[in-house]
Amino acid sequence: MLRCSFCGRRAVYHRRYAGVFLCDRCMIKSVERRFRRAVNNYRLVLPGERVAVAVSGGKDSVACLHLLTNYCRGKRCEVVAITVDEGIRGYRDESLPVARENAEVLGVEHYVISFKSVFGVTLDEMVKIAAKRGTGLNPCTYCGVMRRSLLNQAARELSADKLATGHNLDDETQAIMLNYVRADLSRLYRLGPIYIPLEGFVPRIKPLREIPEKEVALYALLKGIKVHLAxxxxxxxxxxxxxxxLNSLEANHPNSKFMILRMFEEIKPHLKSATPEFEVKRCERCGEPTSTRLCKTCELLQGLGLAKGRKNLISERDS
Structure with missing residues (x-):
């Protein structure tokens, strides 16, 4: 039987990149320690702040909600949860109850914003319209842009000081590599544990950024937290x-993902001079902040022959 490298109890996880084995207790403590270290080192959450957490119902966002809620209880902070229901049949309709249940267990106010109520159609319906119109854009383009916009607007309407997402180490290294491949220096520069954008945008934080995806999943499992895994x-x-x-690289060369992250952090300070600044305007259609005449959401909707139907997102508490 394999033993924990720290306490000698039965091991449940082999942390290959560190060459150690961890029992359930030490695994939980390690994840919570890394979470607190990130929050404290980068000053992600300050006393008295109101933090909105983007909660999809998946392991990362739900773990982030639990960790932040427990942390904020001792810091005079308030946490609210926001779920965007894109309208993906057989997927989001199954994860939404999980997000709601976790918010109720933690005593956190939970708000649900749906594509249907804001745009008049679900993502499933958008995909069909896009196929008929031959836009050439994949579902992730519509979903990613519109979900981020709705999260930002909802967090702003809820007077949140920060908007937390459940991005883990795997997510961050994938984003780094994707922007390398696309040569997108502007998006690359915006990556990090905290991004403080211009007026109209709520600062975004990533408390799980230095925790591998497998460890977030195992943490949720060991803590008995209900999550949606599809x-x-x-x-x-x-x-x-x-x-x-990246998964193949990590399997053959443990610690590769951490090294990619550390190398990016060395490069990031030098990207500022290559990133153009832009003036914040207001979208001519919806009034949301943008650098151009139309925000990206309204631009995509226009291509589908649609328009944003609701100006304000938060009308009543989800129950």
Whole structure:
């Protein structure tokens, strides 16, 4: 029987990149320690702040909600949860109850914003319209842009000081590599544990950024936290190719993902001079902040012959 490298109890996990074995107790403590270290080192949450957490119902966002809620109880902070229901049949309709249940268990206010109520159609319906119109854009483009926009607007309407997401180490290294491949210096520069954008945007934080995906999943399992584990049916393309490449690299060369992250942190300060600044304007259609005449959401909707139907997102508490 394999023993924990720290306490000698039965091991449940082999942390290959560190060459150690961890029991259930030490595993939980390690994840919580890394979470607190990230929050404290990068000053992600300050006393008295109101933090909105983007909660999909998946392991990462739910773990982030639990960790932040427990942390904030001793810091005079307030936590609210926001779920965006894109309208993906057989996927989001199954994860939404999980997000709601976790918010109730923690005593956290929970708000649900749906594509249907804001745009008049679900993502499933958008995909069909896009196919008929031959836009050439994949579902992830519509989902990613619109979900981020709705999360930002909802967090702003809720007077949140920060918007937390459940991005883990795997997510961050995938984003780094994707922007390398696309030569997108502007998006690359915006990556990090905290991003403080311009007026109209709520600062975004990533408390789980230095915790591998497997460890977040195991943490949720060991803590008995209910999560939704299904994979989005629309997940495909270059994102999955980069994910598979990095997983293969990590399997053959443990610690590769951490090294990619550390190298990026060395490079990031030098990217500022290559990143153009832009003036914040207001979208001519919806009034949301943008650098151009139309925000990206309204631009995509226009291509589908649609428009944003609701100006304000938060009308009543989800129950």
């Amino acid at each position: 994979v989005c049916p629309y997940a495909s393309g270059i994102h999955t190719e980069i994910r598979d490449f």
